[in-house]
Amino acid sequence: MAEASLVNFTDELLESNCLYCALCKDILKPPIMLVENIGNICSTCHKDTPEIKNRHSMNNEAVENILKLLKLPCKYKIKGCQERFSYEELPYHQQGCKHGTKMCSMNKSTGCEWQGSTGDFVAHFKQLHGDHIINFENNLFFLETSLCEANMVKLLVTHNQIFMLRMHTNVESKRLLYMICSVTDNSNSFCDYSVKHKGSSDNYIKTKSRIVPSYYIYNDFDETVAVAIDLDALKQISQISNTITNVFKIKIDDGDFDVIDDKILHFFECPVCKTFMKPPIFQCHSGHSICNMCRPRLDRCPTCRSTFGNTRNYSLEGLTVGVQYPCIYHDSGCPEIGSANYMTSHEKQCLYKPLSCPFPTCATNSNQEVIVQHLIDAHFDSCIYSGSTGYTDSFRLDPNSWQNKVLNRKCVIAFNHIFRLTCRRTMDYCYMAVEIIGCKSELKTFVYEVSIMDVRKPEKKLIRTDYCLSELSEDEVYKKCIMFPNSVLSSYSNHGVVTFNISIKEK
Secondary structure, X not given: OHHHHXXXXXXXXXXXXXXXXXXXXXXXXXXXXXXXXXXXXXXXXHHXXXXXXXXXXXXXXHHHHHHHHOOEEOOOHHHOOOOEEOOOOHHHHHHHOOOXXXXXXXXXXXXXXXXXXXXXXXXXXXXXXXXXXXXOEOOEEEEEEEOOOOEEEEEEEOOOOEEEEEEEEEOOOOEEEEEEEEOOOOHHHOOEEEEEEEOOOOOEEEEEEEOEOOHHHHOOOOOOOOEEEEHHHHHHHHHHHOEEEEEEEEEOOOOOOOHHHHHHHHOOEOOOOOXXXXXXXXXXXXXXXXXXXXXXXXXXXXXOOOEEEEEEOHHHHHHHHHOOEEOOOHHHOOOOEEOHHHHHHHHHOOOOOOEEOOOOOOOOEEOHHHHHHHHHHHOHHHEEOOOOOEEEEEEEOOHHHHOOEEEEEEEEEEOOEEEEEEEEEOOOEEEEEEEEOOOOOOHHHEEEEEEEEOOOOOOOEEEEEEEOEEOOOHHHHHHHOEEEEHHHHHHHOEOOEEEEEEEEEEO
């Protein structure tokens, strides 16, 4: 009842024009000044109107105090908005009110002159700016950006949420700034998100922030609200490419993890690498725990600087039995959750595990799905992906032409894995190798077979088989692969040309 009376009181004051500035006719904003022969004016008009400076004026604290108690209607009430806000909140609401007329957020970058309500904005954007839409799943999306690009606007669309990403490069302050804005302003929109900024090196910068209301879509870029990252730091991890891959992970409370599990997992976070500790878990002499991956790399505890022994934290290890761990590549989109033993096995072959392009001269780095598409698009001539599990080729035995050179390197996409096939010649030997890229758990599952064929006598073949190798350095590969003496190959050659076939088989 009291609330209804306050609303009626507010409306009566508005109808009497007591709360409007005498100059701009907008609702008053403190400090409110009472100016001789004019009346109450807002702080903006008092500051920006030169002709009233010589008039007597005074601060009208009484009206200010009343104003602070009121919930004021939106100026788009006539168009259907029923919301009420304090005088401090009202301007922000009106900037993004769905009943108000807005400019397209692409106005400055493309010159789009569309105007309309926020309710029609998404339909307009999809129709005319489709190349600026990113569709994503699992609340995760990848965006590659140049550090030289001044402004960027992207509409982010998933099955039940729509957001707007605004990114801006400030060259003067040497900062990259960005924000993700809600489009619908419902209660689920104001959630947290994290971003990993990765370059061509293994290093990355990670930031966390919160999605902001929709009125930041339609107005000038607000650097006080945006997330800021030092450009020099980004250039350092991008190295010579000047390009950054941004991995955005939006965390919506939709059941990804049970709240209790999430709180428990916090106690298993390694203080060094920030991943969740699984057995064996080690501890320093003061009792601080550390994961088994970081322990071999440290002499002293990062928390208290005391020394490490070989002491295990068996109590903490015992608690892991009831913990559901997310995959270590959860931030890259993997939805898997399970026990410590299950996740240790899963992570060795996780499809979201970061991989480098199998061709040494290429710096592309991403998960398996992206790398597969990259191989098909960028390395078409050296990629075999249409169902075949190997290839046939030939080379000359002439050592002067091929000494210590890689004769051939191919990539085969088969059995849901990426294989790198390499052939190299030296003065005395020919080396044939097949590596599984990014997977160590299934080495004994796949073998590769090398057949040396005499094209003059098809029944004459020299066949060698071995297990596929894990991804190794080039020198290590040639110590473990199949090799043939050139003296043996010469008996299978046709006018100095040797024909061979490499194929991959599942055991």
